Amino acid sequence: MIDFAPYRRREFSLSAARSLVQDCFQVRPAIYWTDFLFSYGLGIYCYQQVRGGSMLVPHQGFTGQPWQAVCFFVSCLCFYRVALFIHELVHQRTSELRVFRFVWNLTCGIPFLMPTFVYYSHIDHHRRAHYGTQQDGEYLPMVHRRPWYVLYYLSWSFLIPIAVVFRFMVLTPLAWMSRRGRRWVHRHASSMVMDPSYIRPLPSASTLRIIRIQELGCFLWCWGIAVLPPVLLHRTALAFAVHAYLSAVVIILLNSLRTLGSHRWANAGGEMTFVEQLLDSVNYPHHGLTAELWAPIGCRYHALHHLFPSMPYHQMKRAHRILMDRLPQDSPYRATNARSLPAAIVQLLREQLRMMDPQHAQAAQAIPARPSTHRPEMAQRRRGISTNPTK
Template sequence: MKQNSTQQRIETFSLAEARGLVKDLFKPNPTTYWADFLITMAIGLIAFRLATHAPGSFAWRVLAFVVCALAYYRASIFTHELVHLPSKSWKAFRIVWNLLCGIPFLMPSFTYYCHVDHHRRKHYGTFQDGEYMSLGAKPAYHIFLYLLQPFFVGPLAVFRYAVLAPLSWICPPLRRFLIQHASSLVMDPTYIRPLPPKRTLLIWRLQEALCCAWVWGIAWVVWRGVVPISGMPVPGDFLPKIYLLSVAILMLNGIRTMAAHRFVWSREEELSFAEQMVDSINHPDSRVFGPLWAPVGQRYHALHHLFPSLPYHNLATAHQRLMEGLPGDSAYRLTVSPSLVTTLRELWSNARRVSAQAKRAASEAAAGVTGGLTQAGPPKPHHAALRHGTRV
């Protein structure tokens, strides 16, 4: 009964009704974007300086490191906004973001424009969506494998831009490999990115060249041991701290990503926009820690999938209007989670259940083979589904 009721709520959800409640909130505020990003970068820079150079107790340096990681994490999340902002009128912001954040962090904006596939109806949750892994529909060890990525991405990015990028400019097969397999900020390492138009590749090469120059420039400064202009010595633990900073930022992003969706689809089915919405999660009650682990509006992820062009600074207002204006049985209400812990616990519970099913199937198969009674095949693909009873 609950399954049918939930499915009916999804099928009767009115996108037009929801849009009517938030139709005046789609215009981004340039002042908010510029001030937020620049202040965040300034905080990160000051905190990094304190964490690496300032005298004082170890505890104060650790605190500065944490502040730096949170600030730079927030600044990096603006790459998500770049994908959804109008390209022509926001060109200056895009350039400044790349120069201050994208290039130094080795995540230039071209690496995230594949994000548009994550919003396409025919791509969402399928193998053409690099931002979806069926973590809730696979054995639990896949979650641990996913959380190992932050420890390797940083060094791999350095090698990709410092060595492979310039080599690919003279080696077409390597170029094709990099474009398809090593040019996307996604959660699925097996994702294959479609080849972009030639004009787009020129922008890619420019951003790659800047990243390459940045990496070799940092290497030269570390080798000399002195920071140009300021003359300050480079701390001996500079590179280890950079590595730990990258791990911290990527781990925060990994945890946030695991709480963005329920990740229970088999990646073989096409979802409606309403199903996409219910497969996504809002965390409106995480008002204190939410902006830290899900900055720049990311805690309203289901709302973002409903209206991708809503600017991040209007998401809280939009969510409140939808909760007040939509019917009491609206499918939108299924997207709300009380906390990050609750969401992660549900993901883990789903994965543990799949692990138990796989073990039980393996035991039954082994018993059948040894007893000569049956020939059991592998367990069927898991088509579980949206929590709250959408499918079971």
């Protein structure tokens, strides 16, 4: 285990680090398009191999063939990869990706019931005064929870697909019928977050227009799947729904495991210094092929992403190599590297057990808490539930 205490006392110059990687911020739309279209196409092909043909033919069900099982998991990995482009679209607001954003929402965001508006709140996770506090919906003080909470968190993966379908099939029309319903749905059931108590701020008029268009697409998609097959094909979509549910569970579970390894979750709720935030984030520069499967689209360089949120994912590997070559040997950035995801999760469980030690608890109580600079009224935003606790 790395001793982080010496690194917390080190200074870190963000401007100096940025000067080292200043040529790593150029967005290359061709890479986005190639990556997305190949991953999406392979995912659709494998998905059709599992069901036994296109959406127009009856689903063959599970045949027990190894090839079908392989295609199922390959399709999940491909759809997981294309789904995580939502992270790039929130950070890359450049006009160069305007058409890509539209196509992604049309082919992935709406069919997967995760249009870009559900991730707008992700920006708060990168605000220095919000990170790891009550204003951060993508942070839970995992180290300060019991080990069973990790399993509890992972179990949400089985409920989220059902909750999301309910949100767009049932809550969407209710939100259209009354302003009060709209406010509740937006604040409590419209965010891809990790903390189920997060309350989303109300949107601006321009953002609300985007939300209404995207949620209308999700509403029509859900009801189209439910109504059109019996009317046009004379069969229900039950087999499709089961297949979609199982795929969603695998994808969300994989994303939840990735999320557990993206930070060290050591903060108890107070405001953290910039260096503490950096040390609380994790990079996975090793095992490139396997890491790219469970942490695609730049997610394996999560600490680097927190340094430079606007850096495109395809530049991160090169930027990380430059920083490791040219930063001082005692730079806090060097302490962000982890060996593997299993090792990081095991370390999280060990930290949870250590925090349960009565001697450690007494020592922690003797340390004076850092004063918080948060405004009390901001805490009022966080009373309620969210239907999509993923990062």
